[in-house]
Each structure stands twice: as C-alpha cells, then as structure tokens.
Amino acid sequence: MTDVAAQSTDADWVARMADEVVAESQRRAPDKPVVVASGLSPSGPIHLGNLREVMVPHLVADEIRRRGIEVIHILSWDDYDRLRRVPADVDQSWNVHIGKPLTSVPAPPGSGYPNWAEHFKAPMADALARLGVEYQGVGQTHMYTSGAYTEQILLAMREREHIDAVLSRYRTKTARFVAPGAAAPSDADAQEAARLAAEGSGAAGEDDGHTSAGYFPFRPYCTVCERDTTTVTGYDDKTTRMTFTCECGHAETVLLRDFHQGKLVWKVDWPMRWSYEGVVFEPSGVDHQSPGSSFEVGGQLVREIFGGEQPIGPMYAFVGITGMAKMSSSRGAVPTPADALEIMEEFLLRWLYTRRRPNQAFSIAFDAELHRLYDEWDAVERRVASGAASDLDVSSYDRAVRTAAGELPRTPRPLPYRMLASVADITTGDRAQMLRILSDTDPDHPIGSLDEVRPRLDRAQTWVATQLPADQRTRLRDEPDRAALDALTDAERGALKLLLDGLDSHWSIDGLSQLVYAVPKMQAGLPADAKPTPELKAAQRAFFALVYRLMIGRETGPRLPTLLLAAGQDRVRALLGG
Numbered sequence: 001m002t003d004v005a006a007q008s009t010d011a012d013w014v015a016r017m018a019d020e021v022v023a024e025s026q027r028r029a030p031d032k033p034v035v036v037a038s039g040l041s042p043s044g045p046i047h048l049g050n051l052r053e054v055m056v057p058h059l060v061a062d063e064i065r066r067r068g069i070e071v072i073h074i075l076s077w078d079d080y081d082r083l084r085r086v087p088a089d090v091d092q093s094w095n096v097h098i099g100k101p102l103t104s105v106p107a108p109p110g111s112g113y114p115n116w117a118e119h120f121k122a123p124m125a126d127a128l129a130r131l132g133v134e135y136q137g138v139g140q141t142h143m144y145t146s147g148a149y150t151e152q153i154l155l156a157m158r159e160r161e162h163i164d165a166v167l168s169r170y171r172t173k174t175a176r177f178v179a180p181g182a183a184a185p186s187d188a189d190a191q192e193a194a195r196l197a198a199e200g201s202g203a204a205g206e207d208d209g210h211t212s213a214g215y216f217p218f219r220p221y222c223t224v225c226e227r228d229t230t231t232v233t234g235y236d237d238k239t240t241r242m243t244f245t246c247e248c249g250h251a252e253t254v255l256l257r258d259f260h261q262g263k264l265v266w267k268v269d270w271p272m273r274w275s276y277e278g279v280v281f282e283p284s285g286v287d288h289q290s291p292g293s294s295f296e297v298g299g300q301l302v303r304e305i306f307g308g309e310q311p312i313g314p315m316y317a318f319v320g321i322t323g324m325a326k327m328s329s330s331r332g333a334v335p336t337p338a339d340a341l342e343i344m345e346e347f348l349l350r351w352l353y354t355r356r357r358p359n360q361a362f363s364i365a366f367d368a369e370l371h372r373l374y375d376e377w378d379a380v381e382r383r384v385a386s387g388a389a390s391d392l393d394v395s396s397y398d399r400a401v402r403t404a405a406g407e408l409p410r411t412p413r414p415l416p417y418r419m420l421a422s423v424a425d426i427t428t429g430d431r432a433q434m435l436r437i438l439s440d441t442d443p444d445h446p447i448g449s450l451d452e453v454r455p456r457l458d459r460a461q462t463w464v465a466t467q468l469p470a471d472q473r474t475r476l477r478d479e480p481d482r483a484a485l486d487a488l489t490d491a492e493r494g495a496l497k498l499l500l501d502g503l504d505s506h507w508s509i510d511g512l513s514q515l516v517y518a519v520p521k522m523q524a525g526l527p528a529d530a531k532p533t534p535e536l537k538a539a540q541r542a543f544f545a546l547v548y549r550l551m552i553g554r555e556t557g558p559r560l561p562t563l564l565l566a567a568g569q570d571r572v573r574a575l576l577g578g
C-alpha cells in the first residue's frame, strides 16, 4: 500500500504491516508512540474466534517493539456495553439485567468476580498473559463514568445533525455478512461459532441513535433501573440540559456536562475513540467492514466530526473451530482461548496466527488433527535448527516462540505430541508407567523425570481426557484372546514369532519401528531395505491389524511401536502367544 512496504520480504506479513504502521504513525504524530488497538466485549465467554482481534495488532506491535520503537497496544474492554442476552447455561433469572451495562450486572451464580464483565474478562486476560500479549487494558465503564469523554460527547451532541446526515447516507444500504475469502462454515456448530465471533466485539447491530424526538448520539443509562431503555426527548446545546424518559417510567433532566451515565452509540463511539486515543492501526472483522458498516461510517465521522483520521484497518477473516468434543466445554459450542491452551502449548496457538495473513481464514482443530499440526510444528522446528527452513517458516516460527519481552515457555524434551497422547491414553495417566514407557522410547537418552516432557505432556493428557471419545480409548487386553490365537494361520504365527524374537534387541521407538516394518519383509524373503511394493504394503497392514486385534481388540490404534513399549515385553509376549 505504501512504498516502505517493499522493504520487507513478502512472506513476512507482520513486518510488512509494521513498516506501514510505523510510517503512517510518523506522518500523523511524529513524536508520539505508535498506537494500535483492539476491542473485546466481555458480554459472555470470549470466543476463541475473537482472539484474532487481539493477535493481529499484538504481532504488529511486537514487531515494532523489537525495532526499538515505542508502541502502545490499547485493548478496550467494552464493558460499558449493554447486556444483550443471557447465555443458555446461566440462570435465566438474569434476564432482568438485560439493558444494563455489563459492569452493573451481577456475575453469574457461583462466580467470585464482582460483576458480569469482570467474570468474563478474567479468563481472557489470563490467556493473553500466557500468550505473551503485552497491552494496556482500558475499561470503557471507567472512561465513560469518570467523564473522560465529556468534551467528545458534548461535541457529538452539538454535531448531531451532521452525524445524522452521515449515518443516513448509509441507512438504506444493507450490510453483507460474508467476507470474500472467508471459509464457508461447514456445519451448524461452525456457523454458530462464526456468529458468536461476529458479535464478539462492538455492538455491530446496535441502533444508531435515531429517536422519534430527533437524532441523539448519546444514550443515557437510566438512573433508576440502570437500563438503556431510555429515549432522549430534548437537548439544549448551550446549557447541555438533556431530558430523557425510560421505559420503567422514570423521567429526568440532567446537565450532560456533569452527567456520566451513558455512552455514545457504537457507530459514533468507535471513531470518537480512534481520535481520542490516536489509533493508527486497528484491524476488524468482516461484520465491521461491509458496506455501511461501523468501520466505513466511522471513517467519515472521525474526519468530519472529531478531526481525526481513520486507522489502517485491514479486515481479518474468521477463525473457525473444528472437531471439538461436545463433552469438553461446559459452555456448549463456545471454546475460549483458555480451552485451547488446555490442550496445546502457547507457541503453537501463536503460530496459527503468525503463519497466516489476517485475510486468510483458518480453523483451530481440537480433534486428532492437532497431532498432525504438532508433527508439522516439530518438522518446522527441526528445519529452523538445521538452517533449512524457508523465510516464511523462520519468521512465523520466531514470532511464535518469543516476543520482544522474551521467550515463551517451552518443553525441554519435545517428544511427539501424538506419542505423548497415546502413552497418556494407554496408561490412563499413571505417572510411573508413563515415565517407564517414555524412558524406553530412546534408551540412549532416557528421561529422568516427567518434568522434562512438560508442559507438552500435560496438554496431551488433557487432550485425551477431554477430546478422545470413549470408544477410541486404548485398553490393553488383560488376558490373551485364546480363540483368536488358536485360529492363527501358520503364516501369522510365523510373523508373530519374528516380532517376539526381535523385541529384546529392538526395544526403543526407532528399533521397534524398524522391526514392525521388517517382519513382513523377512516373511516374504526380502532384505530389510527392500522397497515397498503394493503387495508388501498390504502384508504390513494385515500384520499390524493382527497385532492390534490381539493386543487391544481393534483393527487400529496408537502407532505400533508406542503400543508395544507401553505394554512392556512380558505383556506383549503373553498377548501375542509367545
């Protein structure tokens, strides 16, 4: 978009955006820190899909910070928004609080937090801290009720006809809610997730302040019932005297310059804050950027009313969630960033964002796809270590594992996640057994303590406990399957004998991997380094299925070397008829 963008490699979208943001900030406010912004509404559990609202500005701010340039990432907690609805899993008696600011609604039953907003803010703030996101949190309740925006509110009220005229240019346009390039949600859960993500930040569907008595961009909260079910009935510019009524029957006259209970409607509030905070960069989701949306209208209002400029505001695509087991979330189909960090390490979650441009949609997998993602990560890490990684791999890896403030937590011995999950599954989390099996995987470098494989092991254990369906758990047979053993063919008996004879000399992950593939080759009279043919592959599959049947009573299971190590040699011999 600007010439400076050419200074960075095309692969590194973060550096490219940082170039642009720094240049724009220097043009607008040469002596001030760069300001980037995000906004989150703690109206309920903050959906994992909304994390992109914070991660995109975070990554750009972090790059700017790494360059030694002062930058502030403002995270607005939109906790002065009205409560719009009560989630299904909260006591429905909370419906009486609809229309009150989120900070005036009691926290859900059983919560230790002072109010609704704090209750839902806390887990998000905790997740952001774990993810290394450095930000300056700004509570909008505090800003509005302290009178910080009084001058801006009085200005907006004086200019209400002008604002109304700008808004009316857009009122007839219908907003589109599908972004080009956004992934089409594949099922009902994904659509619900997209909907929740769309309404997560800002009151996109809020009315814009038009009333029967005229247009007023300020909406008071009633001083009696606390709700925003109010209608401004008159306003005097000179004295700032404002009259309003409420659906509860209350009517009041106040001096707006001294009255700090209420807020600007969203479409005016957002550009007011761009100007107030000097925001240079604030990406937003598709719902805020369609024609006639708050971003487009806000661009006009910030220039024409507040004398400021619209931030650089790329659109980010939806982040979907796939494969989440129904049982894993007490909140139904609403996984949060904290839920994701239960099953994956912080750098892995960061990596999902660093390696994709904001306009690329992607999904976060909670099912076994996560194992494949970890394999991919481990491969990238090896390539980075050996110097064989691409520029994109290097930059997205580096932004995942560290921030300007330092390194994120790592697992000292990052054993494959799928192996840790299998071991946790087979042992049902028994620590002594897990230590024995994991030590056997690489006898030349045995692990001395499970701490060496943490926290990755803990995340894999939680994955097994919350995401692996009961019918896919692995349970070793207690007793050999006599009937099946008696029915073995001579060839099968021969293959099992070759396996059992080799156990002792191959008792490691690498050794057993070699052995299980070699058995069908030896049976076919082929050398150990024989190239796989279709016949050989079929024989290997049949042999693996036989071992699985005899050991766990199923056709498939954890990778065979892991299963053999987990069972131990005595158990393997007993179950395979040795």
Ligand SMILES: [Zn+2]
Binding pocket: 222, 223, 224, 225, 226, 227, 246, 247, 248, 249, 250
């Ligand atoms: Zn009222």
